[in-house]
Amino acid sequence: MLRKRIWIDLTNSPHVLIFKPLIEILDEREYEVKVTAREFAQTVPLLDLFDIDYTPIGRHQGKSLIRKAAGLFSRSRRLQKWADGQGFHLAVSHGSNDLALAAFRLGVPHVTMQDYEFNTASHRVNFRLSTRVLFPDCVDAETLRGFGATVEKLVRYPGLKEEYYLHGFRPNESVLDELGVEPGNVLVTMRTPATLATYHRFENPLFDEVLSYLASRQGVTTVVLPRTEQQRRDVVSRGLANVIVPGGAVDGHSLVYFSDLVISAGGTINREAAVLGVPAYTIFAGRVGGVDQHLMAAGKLKRLERPSELVLEKRERGPFETRDPNLLADLILSKPRAGDVP
Structure with missing residues (x-):
């Protein structure tokens, strides 16, 4: 039986940390995962550090909004060309507008994760092109709907994303x-x-x-x-x-x-x-x-x-609580509700 193929695009350093345990879970569930990455900050070094296989495509276009817009269309085209014919069943990112646009053009459902509601320029593109929008449940849903995260698309998860990817973490002094x-x-x-x-x-x-x-x-x-x-x-x-x-x-x-x-x-x-x-x-x-x-x-x-x-003093270190990232994997893989598919 052919394994279902999932495409993940990483555009910033924290995205590597977020998706590392999810990639491992998806692999355990016998999905075939392919990763593309944008050269920016520590994204590529972290992928190398964690030995995650990836295809580098494009780089950050700087602070100019004009260059950002041009970069969106340029990189999304490159992603589309790379993915065309690979038979992806699902695309996933943490707010990658490049992937949202490329996946939309290819007819591949895209699940986006985010946790800051006031990144308005990005949300107006990303939410409207995505199949599902995952957000922490402590963020006001009405604010998100104004950017295109409709009732049908919005999926709210408990806690913080950091609680999920820190699951199983063991400090190394x-x-x-x-x-x-x-x-x-x-x-x-x-x-x-x-x-x-x-x-x-x-x-x-x-x-x-x-x-x-x-x-x-x-x-x-x-x-x-x-x-x-x-x-x-x-x-x-x-x-x-x-x-x-x-x-x-x-x-x-x-x-x-x-x-x-x-x-x-x-x-x-x-x-x-x-x-x-x-x-x-x-x-x-x-x-x-x-x-x-x-x-x-x-x-x-x-x-x-x-x-x-600032209070500058030594602190007592102790245990901490996390959440099982299998929940996020379940939400990413859950079937779209009626009206979700763009």
Whole structure:
């Protein structure tokens, strides 16, 4: 019997983490999975690190909306050409507009996952072209429907996506030695702003203020995880004391777990920290989404207004709770309801 074929497109670093356990589950269920990937941030290095087979197609087109639009049509055509005749039964992504458009042209149902409702430019394309839209249940459904996530398309799952892909995670302390973290210091992990994203088109001076503040504190080591090579060069060029900037992909989950606090101008790493029981601060300059509002209400995420608000102290590490990713796999594979197919 021929195995059903599933096409997954990965366009950003967190997508590798999200889909790694799902690819393993789909393989166990005897689906044949093919992965395409866009060159951006740590997407390709992480795929290599986890030994996931993939076909590289295209790269990020930068901050310009005009170039983004041109890139959408260019890369979607390349994806369509690559996939044509391969007999895919389903396409899946975490908000890949390129895949949504390519799959639509090929008549392949597309399931999209997302967890930030105010990425409006992307949603207006993605939701309308997709067969199903998966979102955390803490996000307001009415907001999503305004972008095309109709009652028939919208599937809401419990918890956070990070709870699913951290299932089975075992922290590995060797990441601290690899990075040269000083034992006994307060360890802070920082993630740079998503300056190339359509939903994050704001300058973020608070990031620089916080980084300078941390570099001036005795007994504090700060690891900065840049999104792009330019960001990495910018931070390194400042020559700040007690600041470590990795040159490539690292075991980010273990780094977060062994951190004493996490500060990010984006969302994923803060949500990972919240799941792993690590104090998390957001300096995101855009509109706060439903997931972050949920975490703030639960006391697992704080909004940082000035560096002096940071509590720099060692924390007690303990167990954490996750969710079985088989649930997400079930939702992805569930049959569309009437009216779903575009």
